Amino acid sequence: MKIAIIGGTGGQGLGIAIRFVQAGEEVIIGSRTAEKAQAAVDKVKGFLGEVKNVKAAENADAAEEAELLVLTVPLAAQKSTLLSIKEAAKGKTLLDATGPLESAIGGSPITYLDLWDGAAAERSARILTESNVICAFNNISSAALMNYEEPIDCDCLISGDDVDSKVVASELIEKIPGVKVIDCGPLERAKIIEKITPLLIGLNIRNKTQFGGIRITGLDN
Ligand SMILES: NC(=O)c1ccc[n+]([C@@H]2O[C@H](COP(=O)([O-])OP(=O)(O)OC[C@H]3O[C@@H](n4cnc5c(N)ncnc54)[C@H](OP(=O)(O)O)[C@@H]3O)[C@@H](O)[C@H]2O)c1
Numbered sequence: 001m002k003i004a005i006i007g008g009t010g011g012q013g014l015g016i017a018i019r020f021v022q023a024g025e026e027v028i029i030g031s032r033t034a035e036k037a038q039a040a041v042d043k044v045k046g047f048l049g050e051v052k053n054v055k056a057a058e059n060a061d062a063a064e065e066a067e068l069l070v071l072t073v074p075l076a077a078q079k080s081t082l083l084s085i086k087e088a089a090k091g092k093t094l095l096d097a098t099g100p101l102e103s104a105i106g107g108s109p110i111t112y113l114d115l116w117d118g119a120a121a122e123r124s125a126r127i128l129t130e131s132n133v134i135c136a137f138n139n140i141s142s143a144a145l146m147n148y149e150e151p152i153d154c155d156c157l158i159s160g161d162d163v164d165s166k167v168v169a170s171e172l173i174e175k176i177p178g179v180k181v182i183d184c185g186p187l188e189r190a191k192i193i194e195k196i197t198p199l200l201i202g203l204n205i206r207n208k209t210q211f212g213g214i215r216i217t218g219l220d221n
Pocket of ligand 1: 010030032
C-alpha cells in the first residue's frame with residue numbers, strides 16, 4: 001500500500017516510516033519542505049540500507065499520491081497541516097497520532113489538554129470532513145518505533161467511525177512486529193485513548209525509560 005507520513009520528519013513519523021518500509025509498504029515521507037523530507041528518507045536509508053520503497057515529498061504531494069495517510073505533527077501544527085492536505089485527503093483514511101498535550105501551549109507533556117472538539121482525532125475529523133479519521137499510534141513511543149531491530153511491546157489502541165477503514169488499518173499496523181491492534185470502537189473513544197499518552201510519558205520519565213507501553217489482556221477467546 002502507498003502510505004504518506006504527513007510531518008514524517010520527527011521522531012514519531014520517522015519511526016512509523018521505518019516500520020512500514022520494513023514491512024514492504026510504499027512509504028512517502030512528507031514535510032513542509034522537500035529538502036527536509038529527503039533528509040528523513042536519507043536517515044531511513046542510513047538505518048535500513050538502500051531500500052527502494054521510500055521516497056520524499058512535500059505534504060500535499062505525498063497525500064495526493066498515497067492511498068492511506070498518517071498524521072504525525074504536534075498539536076499546534078495539526079490544523080494548518082490538515083488544511084494543507086484537505087483536498088488530497090478526500091475519500092482516504094488518515095491515521096492520527098496527534099497528542100493533545102499541554103506542551104503545545106508551553107506547558108507539560110505529562111498534562112492532557114482539553115480541546116473544544118473532544119479528542120485531537122475528533123478535531124482532525126471536523127477539519128477533514130470527507131476523510132475517514134482513525135485515532136492510532138498515540139500509545140506507541142517514537143523510541144520503540146525507532147528501535148527497529150526489535151519487536152514493539154505495546155498494543156495499538158485505535159478508534160474510528162468507519163469499520164472498513166479500521167479493518168484495513170489494523171491489518172497494516174499489525175505488520176509491525178509485536179504490535180497488536182485493539183479496536184476501541186467509534187472515534188469518540190479517542191478521548192480516552194489519547195489520555196493514556198501523557199500517562200505513559202509521565203511513567204517513562206519516572207522510570208527513566210522511553211519504552212513504556214500498554215497491553216490490554218484477556219480479550220482473546
Ligand atoms: N514522539 C512520541 O513518542 C509520540 C508518541 C505518541 C504520539 N506522538 C504524537 O505524534 C505527533 C508527532 O510527534 P513528534 O515527536 O514526531 O513531533 P515533532 O518531532 O515535534 O514534529 C514532527 C514534525 O511536525 C512538523 N512540525 C513541527 N512543528 C510544526 C509547525 N509549527 N507547523 C507545521 N509543521 C510542524 C515538522 O515537520 P516539517 O518541518 O518537516 O514540516 C516536524 O518534523 C505529536 O502530535 C505527538 O503528540 C508522539
